[in-house]
Amino acid sequence: MSQAKVAVIICSWAAGEDMVFDPKALADHAAALPGVARAGVVHRICTEPGEEEAVAFLKESGADRSVVAACSPRTKGALHARIAERAGLDRFAIEAVDVREGAAYVHAPGPALEKAKTSVAMAVEKMMLWAPPPQRILEPSSRRVAVVGDGLSAVLAARELLDQGLEVDMLLSEEHLWKPPRCLFIDDSEAGRAMRAMASVPERARVLRSRAVRCCDGEPGRLELVTEGPGGPSVETYGAVVLAPEPDLELRDLRGEAVSAADAQGRGARSVIVLPGGKSSGTGCSCITPRGMVFALEALRLYPDMRLSLLGREVRALGGMESLQRQAQSAGVMFYRLDGEPVLEGSPPSKVSFLDPLLGRTELEADLFLVDSVSVPRAERLARAFGLPQDEKGELLSIESRLRPGETVRAGVFACRHRVGNMVLEDLEREAATVAARAGELLRGETVLGGMVAEVDQERCSACLSCVRICPYSAPRIGARGKAEVLLERCQGCGACAPLCPSQAIKMHLCSDAQLDAQIGIVTRRPS
Amino acid sequence: MKVIGFVCEHGGAAAFTLAGERRFPLPSEVTLIALPCLGRLGAVHILRAFREGAAAVFVAGCLEGNCHHLYGNLEAGKRVEQARRILAQVGMDGRRLEIFHLSSDQAWKAREMAEEMVRRARELGPSPLEARA
Numbered sequence A: 001m002s003q004a005k006v007a008v009i010i011c012s013w014a015a016g017e018d019m020v021f022d023p024k025a026l027a028d029h030a031a032a033l034p035g036v037a038r039a040g041v042v043h044r045i046c047t048e049p050g051e052e053e054a055v056a057f058l059k060e061s062g063a064d065r066s067v068v069a070a071c072s073p074r075t076k077g078a079l080h081a082r083i084a085e086r087a088g089l090d091r092f093a094i095e096a097v098d099v100r101e102g103a104a105y106v107h108a109p110g111p112a113l114e115k116a117k118t119s120v121a122m123a124v125e126k127m128m129l130w131a132p133p134p135q136r137i138l139e140p141s142s143r144r145v146a147v148v149g150d151g152l153s154a155v156l157a158a159r160e161l162l163d164q165g166l167e168v169d170m171l172l173s174e175e176h177l178w179k180p181p182r183c184l185f186i187d188d189s190e191a192g193r194a195m196r197a198m199a200s201v202p203e204r205a206r207v208l209r210s211r212a213v214r215c216c217d218g219e220p221g222r223l224e225l226v227t228e229g230p231g232g233p234s235v236e237t238y239g240a241v242v243l244a245p246e247p248d249l250e251l252r253d254l255r256g257e258a259v260s261a262a263d264a265q266g267r268g269a270r271s272v273i274v275l276p277g278g279k280s281s282g283t284g285c286s287c288i289t290p291r292g293m294v295f296a297l298e299a300l301r302l303y304p305d306m307r308l309s310l311l312g313r314e315v316r317a318l319g320g321m322e323s324l325q326r327q328a329q330s331a332g333v334m335f336y337r338l339d340g341e342p343v344l345e346g347s348p349p350s351k352v353s354f355l356d357p358l359l360g361r362t363e364l365e366a367d368l369f370l371v372d373s374v375s376v377p378r379a380e381r382l383a384r385a386f387g388l389p390q391d392e393k394g395e396l397l398s399i400e401s402r403l404r405p406g407e408t409v410r411a412g413v414f415a416c417r418h419r420v421g422n423m424v425l426e427d428l429e430r431e432a433a434t435v436a437a438r439a440g441e442l443l444r445g446e447t448v449l450g451g452m453v454a455e456v457d458q459e460r461c462s463a464c465l466s467c468v469r470i471c472p473y474s475a476p477r478i479g480a481r482g483k484a485e486v487l488l489e490r491c492q493g494c495g496a497c498a499p500l501c502p503s504q505a506i507k508m509h510l511c512s513d514a515q516l517d518a519q520i521g522i523v524t525r526r527p528s
Numbered sequence B: 001m002k003v004i005g006f007v008c009e010h011g012g013a014a015a016f017t018l019a020g021e022r023r024f025p026l027p028s029e030v031t032l033i034a035l036p037c038l039g040r041l042g043a044v045h046i047l048r049a050f051r052e053g054a055a056a057v058f059v060a061g062c063l064e065g066n067c068h069h070l071y072g073n074l075e076a077g078k079r080v081e082q083a084r085r086i087l088a089q090v091g092m093d094g095r096r097l098e099i100f101h102l103s104s105d106q107a108w109k110a111r112e113m114a115e116e117m118v119r120r121a122r123e124l125g126p127s128p129l130e131a132r133a
């Protein structure tokens, strides 16, 4: 085996725009470290010219692995993998260290440079022990995608997939699509846009009605969906599955019944208070949302004498939604801020008391109380059918909603989770587009599995089942040889199995025991 | 004097990144080692850090019940207890080791943790194992 060689790239912005230390000094230090083939400064690695420079630098260095010292790497994984691949390295052969937020921004100049040197030395030492991790490109067997859902979310996801040229089966659990609630739409043109999609998209897809998903087997890229319906059970193979459970976004009364503006009038309500969902709801959101404002505006348009008050800890009006808030305010909708939970009094309740940070303890009377919350009904059923863990609120667990949106813990199964933005039409559309894009990637053969995953040394494993029991994602199983093996497509690289293995048979790739020991060794090394 | 912080990517490391973005001054004695999740941490890693001469070690991950990987943070709690028992046997003060739970937006807490552990390390002095290392 040839000697490992590390190339070290210092981003010119590693020390921040105010140059807390000289990146060149850091590069010179790195160049002298054992194992380093070349070290240098690249001008702003996250820009296009910076990327080109980094690729050229790596190619010329003759190194087979690299360390990049820059700002926080949390959102840069894809960039680093691309740079590595373009330079002919393994896509997992770059270790990023944060010397800006981790050093330049938090220490005085002298100690900041010292800390940056330590961090780079730790990363170099770690990379010296690097070995290519298990990895595999997912090869889909079919260009057909199943969209599981009953409403607008499913329609929007199906549309995005169809627009990518994929074939789509829409699996409805009932005979017909659910009608979206009016409070999703800021105005009539939005409502029209949604209705047109509801009418036209199902015509372009194959719609399977009244089908309940029983289970999902097979490999990612080749998922076998077992469903049950009027024609009996059936099994179909899909390249990917998109779960688009319809969120419940309607304003509901205290008994949980959905209430429209017309319903409120029908019940003789002269004064309506909309309360935030708070901890009891799926979102745990204590905000006044655009849905509450849309409801209030609609009610005032139809019944100008109605009194409408919205309560919440803050106003959720992201993006262009401030204009909606202004519109509601000038129409006479009252906004109240509250600290803590509101308390309802009377039975049936006729009064709410709460702490307004400006007005102090405040009481308001109303004859109808509504709750604004977001929840995803039937998430449990989906979780069971697809073998997905649920989060603390009972909804489908996401791995990393910001960095890996749309992914579930099961490769090849994607999901809309309805936790983003204002939760009005625009957000449903955006989420559907994101999830469909991720599914499309897989079907184009661009999804790479592996990297930071656990691997079992079959010789050492004593089949004690510790890893099988602890893994949150059911990734390890006892294989044909009677030893544990980790399924690449299920392992999320959390590492929980490794310290528990009594036979020390589990290697965590990209974060091995040897690598951790090496890092500890560098930190505690006394200056020579 | 060296303080090592084992931090999970989603809670601890993210909170320290935010502290950096806010430019909170942090004690430079603290060096972080990032883990995918606190579940990755074994008692052996904590003990090694001490054996190599760290004056204090902390472990920082997601809030209880809010672990990114469901219960890795609770697993780490058991590892910390295990390590503490062994440290007690060799006569090390248990205050040199601590586990913290925080969310990624609690930059202030990251700073407090780092300062607290440096304070303890100063108070307790260099690791009794450092001389032997």
Ligand code: SF4
Pocket: A453, A454, A470, A471, A472, A473, A474, A475, A476, A486, A490, A491, A492, A493, A494, A495, A496, A497, A498
């Ligand atoms: S690393 Fe985590 S996800 Fe992977 S097999 Fe081990 S416990 Fe399961």
Ligand code: SF4
Pocket: A456, A460, A461, A462, A463, A464, A465, A466, A467, A468, A476, A483, A484, A500, A501, A502, A503, A504, A505, A506
């Ligand atoms: S914990 Fe280790 S010994 Fe036990 S089954 Fe898993 S790999 Fe095998």
